[in-house]
Amino acid sequence: MDLSLTSEQQLMVDAAKKMVDRHIQPILAANDRDRPLPKAEILKILAKAADLGLTAARIPEEGGGAGLRMLDYGLMAEQIPPSVALILQPHEATSARIHFGCTPEQRERFLPDLVAGRKIACTASTEPDVGSDPRAVKTVATEDGDHLVLKGRKQWISNATVCDVMNVTCRMANPDGSTRLARILVDRGESSFEARELDMMGLRQAPLAEVLFDSCRVPRRNLCPDTGDTARLLTLTWLANRPLVGLMAVNLAQKALDAARSYAGVRKQFGRAIGSFQLIQQDLAEIETAVISSRLVCYNALAAIDRGERANGLSAMAKRYSVDCCDRAVALAMRIHGAMGLSRELGLEQIARDVRTISIPDGTPGILMLIQGRELTGIDPFRS
Template sequence: MDFALNDDQRMMVEAARRLNEKFVEPLLASHHRDKALPKSAVLMLLEKAADLGLTSARIPEKDGGAGMGLLDYGLLVEQLPPTVMLIVQPHEATTTRIHFGGSPEQRERFVPDLMAGRRIACTGSTEPDVGSDPRGIKTTATPDGNHVVLNGRKQWISNATVCDVMNVTCRIPEGSGYRMARVLVDRAESPFEANEVDMLGLRQSPLGEVLFDGCRVPQANVCPDNGDTAKLLTITWLANRPTVGLMAVHLAQRAFELAREYAGVRKQFGKAIGAYQLIQHDLAEIETAVVTSRLACYNALAALDRGERANGLSAMAKRYAVDACDRAIQLAMRIHGGMGLSRELGLEQMARDVRTLAIPDGTPGILSLIQGREITGFDGFRPA
């Protein structure tokens, strides 16, 4: 077992940090910090993300993707602000779903532009009445000649307002019932309404609600029924969770650096506050949260890379990291006194951003149920 990064990983991490410093942070700073980025800025970000392999991380090299290991992917995600990664990751995860779950024609038509960051993708599963339990999805795709007609609403969808392609989970009538299906809605040929939703944090990431009101989509865009669902599940949901945890680590690491610096320069009662034991204790707590969260996420990703199912580890990593980093950021704010609450410093934004990370890819409650099921073998979702 070796906890050190190898040379390739160090170079990747350095490249991502350089991109962040020279391009991403200036781009974010040049836009309103409480408003979703415009589509032009999202496309610029995706193009740069494509250079790092972040738009095709989980697509094999032989198919034109970056073919990264999941741990390497996580290392890159950790270096960039979550407000950007919550644009890039839904785009990349959707591209991966189309690559592995689409027909050859769908792959050929959609995937190259998405991998290159020339078009924007998202996945619409959540609905006003359907969140953690996607089996209740109500959006319908009713066949009509060479088309299906989509009716329904989607909610809290990352990239919805700026996307070109939405991978929509819906129900198609079959026999006397329905079957679950995925339909690729190309906005240029099948327009739909999408409106931005104002959220607590990650406010520069576009996030929207969508209305499908008789939206006609060619039958050719209905994904085949024979996708490798288990593989899709493993490489998207299971890997998304620890990488969302690493987004929280990105924030808590920055909060730690700010708090450490402030503790060294802020003087009260004649001494730097960092000389007082209570402040040192808070700093020790913050650093512990950052390191343990990072290790839990790396551990889950490394297990997935080894081919383990790692369902419990992946759920544990996200839930633990987001909670621990949330608390770490609160402590960093406290070390800053009144300054910690100022908008100028940015810690209050980190506090809002980390809270927002708790919900996508599994709420804390759902993640503990997943882990609990792995531990006990009992399904706590639907207790008798």
């Protein structure tokens, strides 16, 4: 087993780093770090990401996407600053959901603009009363001629204020009076809804919002079919998202490690560089161990998905383990910096807030632990 990158993978990583340096960091630096990026700036970033296939990484080439292996996608995604990854990843995952779970007509209508980065997508599942149990959604769609009428509220939705297309999970009535889960593509050009910005602790340059559907009329042709490549859809979106989110934590912890390592070399106390003290060396060793083990556990889950293996437990473990480890690693890096670690100027406090924010989307630590436990025991801890 060779764990080094192939030359092709190295090229992908280098290309992603170059894009970040040339096109993403200048935009992040030029905008308020405590406010969501304006839509025009996000579209500039998506256009550049499209050049590398990152707006449609999971869509096969014959469907107009990049057809990347998940591990290769992860290697590139790891390079993207998480406040941008939290915009790009929901956009890309929604595009994949449209590719694998929609009709050819719907794909043709929505995908070209999303793949090119000319429009922005998102997925709305969570509601004020419904988080970890997405099957319990209450937003309802009722039929009215050739339209559906959407009523309900969604919460904590990435990209909702700036999106052009929202993939909404809701309930629809069956003829016998029962209800079923349904997905509807809400096109902002033809259907109106309110989106209210939410002010969060971290990743503040990524838009996050509450959404109100107040009898929002959506053409019936935007209802996604019941059938589709459901197994592929679930594997490539829910499962693969988790290690990708874990790699956001790795990106942040690597930055914290780089900062702590160089500070330990230049900061002097008691007439010596603090890096010469054994306790500081121990902290640095702990941080590096967290970064490398987190990275590997995420790569491992993505590679298992590429091999077509069942990766439910591995992907849950990857996100939970890496976010937990990286959170602690960032705290240690702050400690190495003393008071400077807490200063807004240095930016480590922002990294600490960002890494903490990553722990919630795509599964809380508790839920991910239970998913892994379910894989190990074969017993469902959620429903009897």
